[in-house]
Amino acid sequence: MADVAQLAGVSSQTVSRVSNGFPGVTEDTRAQVLAAMRELGYRPNSAARALRRGEFRTLGVITFSLSTMGNIRTLEAIATSAAEHGYAVTLLPVAVPTQDEVNGAFSRLGELAVDAVIVIMEIHLLDAATVSLPPGVQVVVADSDAGDRYTVVDTDQAGGARDAVRHLLDLGHDTVWHLAGPEGSFAAQRRANAWRGTLTEAGRTPPPLVRGDWSAESGYRAGLLLADEPECTAVFAANDQMALGLLRALHERGRRVPGDISVVGFDDIPESASFLPPLTTIHQDFAEVGRLCVEGVLSKMRRDGVEHGTTTLVPTRLVRRASTAAPRRER
């Protein structure tokens, strides 16, 4: 910076002003400084900047293995949105979703060059970890159940599940079976609750719940079971991958989709339009989730507010494709 100042014939402070786009610099001077910067290949040192300003202009994102499409898309949206606000994004991967690992990530956080944190993770892993959160670091949680202690941004899981079930009921199905996600997941839990609630509201009896683990393989196993249920004409799968496995099992067992059984998924992964048949599913707006996470955490930083427990829900959208139809009325 000093070199630039000397070459431009000004003080280093003026260079700083130009570099930060501050007012109070003549157009001439500014041009001269810029020229000097270019000539010397000057780049501001972000460490010194951060030291001086007391902030890093960086957001940390804690997530374990970018396994699910949703998390990835959310991460991507966070990165893009953060960039728009002049923030960089640092990734804090947690290899195994155990309490210890999460605690470890949180304590490493303190030494990390990060102003705030966005957690993409089921919240129950967070509870015991709170203690080690460095003070002054704001947190927003995505993809999680509302805790009273965190600001949460999430897809409207319940609304999406309700739409899925209603769609099937509207088509004329007597009831809807549910292929749920793993027990430990709040997202799975909320989708299942909404499924049950919607059926009950409509005066239908919820059939026994079938459980998977989000994987296509588990959907396949569930499908083999469901294929043998003669009563089953409509299934709401808690995600698209399980729906994929389900479709394969039904096909193998000679059950037609949607002729014999209608299937609805959840997520709208890009491939779902090319399933056999193309899958009716609930579209999630991950880009919006990511955007809201960033804005939430930034606004928390600014006002230094401590409003815990705010939950923002991002609406979903039903995407109708070929895997759902009215039941055959043969009885």
Add this chain to the structure above:
Amino acid sequence: MADVAQLAGVSSQTVSRVSNGFPGVTEDTRAQVLAAMRELGYRPNSAARALRRGEFRTLGVITFSLSTMGNIRTLEAIATSAAEHGYAVTLLPVAVPTQDEVNGAFSRLGELAVDAVIVIMEIHLLDAATVSLPPGVQVVVADSDAGDRYTVVDTDQAGGARDAVRHLLDLGHDTVWHLAGPEGSFAAQRRANAWRGTLTEAGRTPPPLVRGDWSAESGYRAGLLLADEPECTAVFAANDQMALGLLRALHERGRRVPGDISVVGFDDIPESASFLPPLTTIHQDFAEVGRLCVEGVLSKMRRDGVEHGTTTLVPTRLVRRASTAAPRRER
């Protein structure tokens, strides 16, 4: 730090030594300092550290939209591997893969708290961007063609494609059709070249190449075409998504897989085991690619070497599933 020093009754330098695990501190003193740190909730300020040390312990990863599964898995491996070496990972998303955007990302890089960069991107976008690379920042490129100017780590595209084609020939097919990726992609190009080369080597005539754009939708369109080719008994799709679309089209047209047509994909995405039928595909070891990227860039930093043009290939593995079989000999 000064507070900790005072509480522990030592100098700040001793605190620094403890904080960095340096020798020359009595066990007693160390314990006292650690206690003081805990009591005051001391966390080293990474900005000051970086300023003093002249390095950030951070790697930048440039990638545009985490669209493909491969890039995501690579990114994840990079993050994990970097963490093991005590490095953090900062994400530099490029919204649109245009020259301008890439150049922009590279120039922003200079102001970013990053010691080295890993680029996950087709290299042709890099060529014109080189100029703005800040000096002293090492680069490793993943998922790209070898340039003489960069260190490249990539999956052995050619080897994988060769294995795919050979597998089909070994099963007894006369020749193999190829559903290629977009023209602009070097990965697609190399897979196509290896496909053609392997056929020629084996004395077969390569059928006309069919082109897609990586998406399942494009695979579907290609599949409609191929379903009408009576000669076609085996297809090698350049990725699993296109294979998925292909399977749907073939199914719709009443062509059995693998009865009438065998299909091989590329990538081994998790869903491919649940396709209809389960897809034979080429497994890529993205974790290894990520690991090698990190180690490559770190070793470049250490030796300050300037060995350009090194290319490391990570081997692939053929995963046999139900979508491939011997052709029916009815002629």
Add this chain to the structure above:
DNA sequence: CTAGGCAATGTTTACGTAAACATCCACTGG
């Protein structure tokens, strides 16, 4: 014609850390 004001620019300082150097002290060997 001059005091006052304001815009443009310069000077000083502190941010938190770790390297380099300085000091202290206990112990060893002659």
Add this chain to the structure above:
DNA sequence: CCAGTGGATGTTTACGTAAACATTGCCTAG
């Protein structure tokens, strides 16, 4: 008994920046 040695700890300083304050000089109103 003392010089020498080496380990433990303390002191000084610089890293590059931007905030706070200081200075300069020009313009305008009275």
